[in-house]
Amino acid sequence: MTINERILALRRAAGLSQEALAEQVGVSRQAIGKWESGASLPGLDNLQELARALGVSCDELLTGKESGTENTAGQDGVALESVKALLDAQNAAQAHAAHRQRILLAGLAAALACVGAALVYLGVYYGGRMRELSSRVDDIGANVAGIEGSIDMRISSIQSSIEESLRQQASIVAGFDWDYGVPGTERRVPLTVTATPKNYRDGLSAVFTLTPESGVPQTAAGTLLAGNAFRAELAVPLEMEYQDFSVSVSFTLDGEAQTEELFREYDFVSGYQTTVSVTPTDFKAQHSGRRTDGTAGMTLGGDFELSVNRAYRENSAVPAHAVIELVIDGEAVQRQEMDLSADFQLVSGGAGTADEQAEEILSGITYYLSFPEEVYAAPQREAELVAAVTDSSGLTVTARRDLYRVG
Known part of the structure; x- marks a missing residue:
């Protein structure tokens, strides 16, 4: 029987738990557990207290042989044979631990080699798979981008339709048109503008305004035509002040005026x-x-x-x-x-x-x-x-x- 087995047997014979034995010896319960499992052995400083708690001599605890003297349990000296038994037990425990460690390391090395081989295989196999999956992801991304673009276009179209519908509802103009004439030697381009109010009533008048980005605005009173349309004649000077401009109409009835922009021109002068x-x-x-x-x-x-x-x-x-x-x-x-x-x-x-x-x-x-x-x-x-x-x-x-x- 080994020392750890004797400690376990003596503790159980004494009717002690690991906690009770640990309290008497002055160590932790975990230390008692390690002594009984053979993970470690008690030191010389713990032997006397352990032997006393278990009701045996140190020599009997270490060698399993009852002492021939009448010394009180746990208080006798430690014979040379007992010290040798303790050292042999420690060496055996260390050798056993080293052997287990070598087996563990060998197993770990073999496992790592298998894992490495598996990773190499998986790297080759899954490298191709990953490239294939990446290509598929790119294709899916392109399809998604196309779908998003189509959705954006539809949303933009719907939004434009809604905005145009709201603009028409808020507009005071039922329709308008304009036409440019041939510029003459005075370097002015004749402009004829026609606009029809959405709600015509007797007494309604119209004034057309040409507003340049920088320059003097021009105004012209509208002449009432058949179909309740108003027409005015303006002229755009071919000067850089009139490069960009807007044309608007203002309808007035009973002193109340409403104005709406009809159209804009950009880079007008450069075009001539x-x-x-x-x-x-x-x-x-x-x-x-x-x-x-x-x-x-x-x-x-x-x-x-x-x-x-x-x-x-x-x-x-x-x-x-x-x-x-x-x-x-x-x-x-x-x-x-x-x-x-x-x-x-x-x-x-x-x-x-x-x-x-x-x-x-x-x-x-x-x-x-x-x-x-x-x-x-x-x-x-x-x-x-x-x-x-x-x-x-x-x-x-x-x-x-x-x-x-x-x-």
Whole structure:
């Protein structure tokens, strides 16, 4: 019987619980439990108290042999054989623990190896699966995004319909229309505006207002037409103050006025302006040594392009005349003039309608021109090409391109 087994047997023979024995020995219940299970052994300092509590001598507790002396239980000395038994028991316990630890470590190592192999296999297997799942998730995400986009479009459409319905319910205008005329030499675009009130009553009057972003507003009283519609004539100056503007109508009855905006225009003036550019293509501008009068010379001349684009708004003025000059230090040394009106006229007949032909002919033209090469006194400041195009309303647009500049 081992020491731990004897401690357990003696405790039970004495009718003691682990708590009672621990209290007599002066240790914890857990210490008694470890002694009885063999997890640990009592030290020499606890042997006498343990033997006394169990009613045996220390030698009997350690060796299981009854002592031949008449010493009182637990108070005899510890014989050499008893000490050897205690040390043997401790060594056996340590060896047993070490053996269990080696078995545990070996089992753990084997388990880790299996887990590692499994992870490698799962990594290879599930790597492909994860890529496949990722691709499916991407597809699902794209489908969800498409569905969300469709829902957003439907919501936006419904919201727009509701807003339009509310606007129409709150509107004081049953309908309106406007039309621009051909700008004249005074650089003003005629504007005819017509509006019909939703609720017409005798005595109702109308006033139309054109309000620019920066500039002086214009007003015009409406003339009553058949069908209870009102019409007014306004004019939009082709000045940058009128680039953006709004047009509104105010209906007045018995001194009470109600106003509503009819429409807005943006970049209006730009839509009536001809655009021009001049671009050297094979144009020489190089120093040529000394001239016969001893001054430094420069050779200037060659090919260039003149691009003219008609304004994009309907009824806008058309390019009519162009002047292109080679200018040295502010003085024109070569000059060409061109009549453009025939190139930008509407033509009849041929393929397509007149409007389709106008779109093709009036949108823009590039002219390929040249100045002969000449040797001039070297510029003191600059040499440049200058193109000025005047449209049918009298507006002149100028484009410049540097050929040489000092500094």
